[in-house]
Amino acid sequence: MTAHNLISALFLFLLSLLVSPIYADTKSTAPWGHAETLDIKYPPHKVIYDLTTGDLKELDFTLSRISYLNSLYGADPFESSIIVVIHEKALEHFAIENLSDNKQLMERARNLTIGSTIEFRMCKVSTKFKGYEPKDIHGFVQMVPMADAEIIRLQLEEGYAYIK
Numbered sequence: 643m644t645a646h647n648l649i650s651a652l653f654l655f656l657l658s659l660l661v662s663p664i665y666a667d668t669k670s671t672a673p674w675g676h677a678e679t680l681d682i683k684y685p686p687h688k689v690i691y692d693l694t695t696g697d698l699k700e701l702d703f704t705l706s707r708i709s710y711l712n713s714l715y716g717a718d719p720f721e722s723s724i725i726v727v728i729h730e731k732a733l734e735h736f737a738i739e740n741l742s743d744n745k746q747l748m749e750r751a752r753n754l755t756i757g758s759t760i761e762f763r764m765c766k767v768s769t770k771f772k773g774y775e776p777k778d779i780h781g782f783v784q785m786v787p788m789a790d791a792e793i794i795r796l797q798l799e800e801g802y803a804y805i806k
Contacts, residue, residue, distance in 0.1 A: 686715040686722030688802045690793055696731030698744055705750050708760060717758050724758075725796060729765035729789035733772060736764060736779050752782045765789030 691708060695701055708724055715722040728736060735744055736751075754760045762783045769779065776785050786792040796802040 684714050686718040688723040688796075688800065689725070690796050690802045690804050691724065691726045692789075692793060692804065692806050693726050693728045693732045694730040696734065698735070698747065701732065701735055701744075701747055702750075705747065705754065709750075709754060712754070712758060712760060719759055722759055723802070724760045725802065726760070726762045727765070727786070727789050727793055727796075728762060728783065729768040733764055733768050733774070733779075736762070736783050737774055738778055738780060741780075748780060752780065755782050763789075763792060765792070 689711065691704065693701070693704060695704070708726065712722070712724055734740060735747065741748060751762060755762065763786045764779060764783050765788055766776075766785045767788050769775070769785065779785070793804065797804055
């Protein structure tokens with residue numbers, strides 16, 4: 643090794659010692675840097691929410707997501723449509739007999755349908771299986787023969803995107 647190469651190697655080694663504490667500190671708190679925010683404008687679309695949860699917190703979060711998506715779409719009545727298909731454990735939240743347990747959530751769900759393109763549709767098969775009739779379900783909900791068939795129809799025949 644020549645003297646010039648040795649001096650260059652020593653210089654790089656000393657430089658790395660100077661920089662490494664700074665780099666190590668940054669790496670320990672954010673080893674991959676920080677997230678970047680993308681400024682994306684979302685055009686309105688047609689969307690199905692497949693609502694099956696029996697958990698009130700999950701229902702609350704889903705209603706918030708639906709509301710926010712609707713606002714991102716500008717509540718466009720011509721280009722956007724959000725259909726919430728209710729079945730399985732979720733349908734019990736929409737039963738009139740359970741209003742005292744979740745009145746605030748049902749008011750939020752109903753308010754989402756007022757003056758917007760948001761609809762709630764419930765599986766009649768699941769409803770019967772759980773012992774309910776259409777008269778037992780809140781009036782802002784529409785009954786469809788079967789949730790799975792409705793989701794398939796909306797996707798294949800009407801071009802809706804699916805969200806779980």
